[in-house]
Amino acid sequence: MIIDIPEGKEPIGYVWGEMVPGIGPAAATFSMAVYEHTTLGLREFEAARLRIAQINGCLFCLDWRTDRDGVKVEEGFDEAVAEWRTTDAFDERTRLAAEYAERYAVSHHELDGEFWERMLAHYSQKEVVELTMCLGSWLAFGRLNRVLEIDAACVLPGR
Template sequence: MIIDVPEGKDPINYVWGEMVPGIGGAAANFSLKVYSDSTLGLREFEAARLRIAQINGCVFCQDWRTERDGEKVESTFDEAVRNWRTTDAFDERTRLAAEYAERYALDHHGLDEDFWSRMTAEYSQNHIVELSMCLGSWLAFGRLNHVLGIDSICVLPGH
């Protein structure tokens, strides 16, 4: 970790909230809204989120599982996300969400007509914009946490 976090302080809250309260607070609000206001299905949401986490290398983000109404994805979901091209655990929307996440993070210039044709066949324009904003949030903030090294010291309860 390259940031000195005072003893007894939560690393995420300290870095995001105390070090740069104006920017960090706005970023935290955006990050929270992605979870609280998303209209995407849980499986497609998690496929996209986890693929970004895997690409970023954010330990905390890879360990996290979004819960909605007491439901979470199955324990093997992260492996299915790694193998999004070949897994039989995904429907087309979930597979596209993982593909979009990967291409958004690694090859956004390569988002071609074929991809957009497949994407618009499954997703409304509103959902495409929503997913794009979610991807931007996860890419930016998961990468920030990993680059600063705070992802490895923030752990989920029980870990």
């Protein structure tokens, strides 16, 4: 880890809470809000989340699967996300979620009119805003945890 964690302290709680008490708890609340208040379907939510995790390399995020009332995406879903361009496992909304996640993370200046035309043919404007906020949370906080090398000790805030 890049940050010295005092003996007996849980790394995520220490970094996110004790080190920056004016910022960390607010970040944790935002991080949890994308799970607790999403209206997006599980498959598109997970496709976007996992694509960001793959790009960030966050160990916890790569291993985590969102659970909705005991339902998770199928085994191998993460491999399909990595191959979002060619997989036959996705409908158009799921494929677009993975594409948007990738472009948001690595080439956001190239989100052009053609992309938005396709996106808005399958997502409402409200869903686009919600997905964008989710992407921002995952990109920022997954990358923060990976860069500080605390991703192996990560748990979702509040869990």
